[in-house]
Amino acid sequence: MKRIAALFCLALAASMPAQAAEFPARPLTIIVPAGAGGGGDTTTRMLGRELERIFRKPVTIINQGQGGGVVGLNTLMRARPDGYTVGLLFPYAGYKYVGQADFKAADFTPLGNFNGDSAALLVNSRSRFQSLKEALDAIKADPAAFSVHCSGACGSVWDVPVAAMMLDYGIDVEKVRWVPGQGAAGGLTELSAGGVDFQTASLPEAAALASAGHVRPLAVLSPEPVPGFEAVPLAGQALGKPVDGGTWRALAGPAGMPDDIARAWEQAIAQAVRSETFLQAMSRGNFGVRYLDRQALQALMTQHEDETERVMRALGYAAR
Structure with a gap:
């Protein structure tokens, strides 16, 4: 060798x-x-x-x-x-x-x-949403009532594929409040404190706060389980077709x-x-x-x- x-x-x-x-x-x-x-x-x-x-x-x-x-x-x-x-x-x-x-x-x-890495949609551990479908149904019913942290600038790394997923679900994404930030770490801290309803990030970025019980992934935008995060549901289960973003x-x-x-x-x-x-x-x-x-x-x-x-x-x- x-x-x-x-x-x-x-x-x-x-x-x-x-x-x-x-x-x-x-x-x-x-x-x-x-x-x-x-x-x-x-x-x-x-x-x-x-x-x-x-x-x-x-x-x-x-x-x-x-x-x-x-x-x-x-x-x-x-x-x-x-x-x-x-x-x-x-x-x-x-x-x-x-x-x-x-x-x-x-x-x-x-x-x-x-x-x-695949994008994921995360919530505060105290969130009432237990599945991606529950969250998407609520956002679809009243999109202006919810905020999503983009990690970085909105329209970039994680939020574009999440927004595309929401569009496919019939959500009026223009009415959702997309919150820009300076990185996943700051956004996840804000999510854990209850400052936003959802966070777009990768599973590895959220691993520490998820292990500590502060945040929880609803789903990952991957067509197959992510190594190391096999228990996280796939977004395709809610949309009825594979999702890759x-x-x-x-x-x-x-x-x-x-x-x-x-x-x-x-x-x-x-x-x-x-x-x-x-x-x-x-x-x-x-x-x-x-x-x-x-x-x-x-x-x-x-x-x-x-x-x-x-x-x-x-x-x-x-x-x-």
């Missing part, structure tokens, strides 16, 4: 152009457009530890969750495209339709996707990164997500590992923009 790993590393080094082979020459920075403690922060830190080992340089994580992540994404977009500052990228297209920002795939250099997490740089430097990042990410320590850490946190190379990530970003426009227009948001 060690011999195979050594040969793999040699192959990576041999395929790098001279400029990339010298990269990096100094410490690296990863911008996380989310608050500390949420899924984006946690998974990026796990990846960052592996990247430190692979690049043999310190990797500093900087959290910028202000504006639901807009501040961090702007910092990333405007960074010098030399490869020394990259950032966490996640479903971003919804910002445009709520008037916060207009990020496009062309604003970034895709480097590699490393995580994918969630997030992806990737690293990207600002637009204009040199191809050889981007390739060095791509190869490092590929090596990191296959490492035993990363896989074990992600498994302990019940986070899904999903690797996509630069080309596949570029295609995902384009698809994400198209699908988000379709959903947001159906929700009544005007394109800006």
Whole structure:
């Protein structure tokens, strides 16, 4: 096994152009457009530890969750495209339709996707709702009476698939009060305190408060049980058809990164997500590992923009 790993590393080094082979020459920075403690922060830190080992340089994580992540994404977009500052990228297209920002795939250099998780709808442990169907029926009857925390900026990571599920159920989602925030951790704290009726987040992000008995998942938007959370009901049980919705997490740089430097990042990410320590850490946190190379990530970003426009227009948001 060690011999195979050594040969793999040699192959990576041999395929790098001279400029990339010298990269990096100094410490690296990863911008996380989310608050500390949420899924984006946690998974990026796990990846960052592996990247430190692979690049043999310190990797500093900087959290910028202000504006639901807009501040961090702007910092990333405007960074010098030399490869020394990259950032966490996640479903971003919804910002445009709520008037916060207009990020496009062309604003970034895709480097590699490393995580994918399904969205879940959660309630306070004291909530009267014991099933997703009960909750959806109540929201459908009086949508303006309920609030849903989006975790980050509304129209983004978790709430778009949840809103799509509600639309399929016949709910007038424009009347629901969607509450933006600076990350899942803050939203879950607000949910546990009774400040909102529902929370959209991933199951791993809610695991600690759920284990402590403060919040409770009603359902997960996955076509099959989520490993580590097999007891959580599937949303498809309430809708009568499979439901699949969630997030992806990737690293990207600002637009204009040199191809050889981007390739060095791509190869490092590929090596990191296959490492035993990363896989074990992600498994302990019940986070899904999903690797996509630069080309596949570029295609995902384009698809994400198209699908988000379709959903947001159906929700009544005007394109800006």
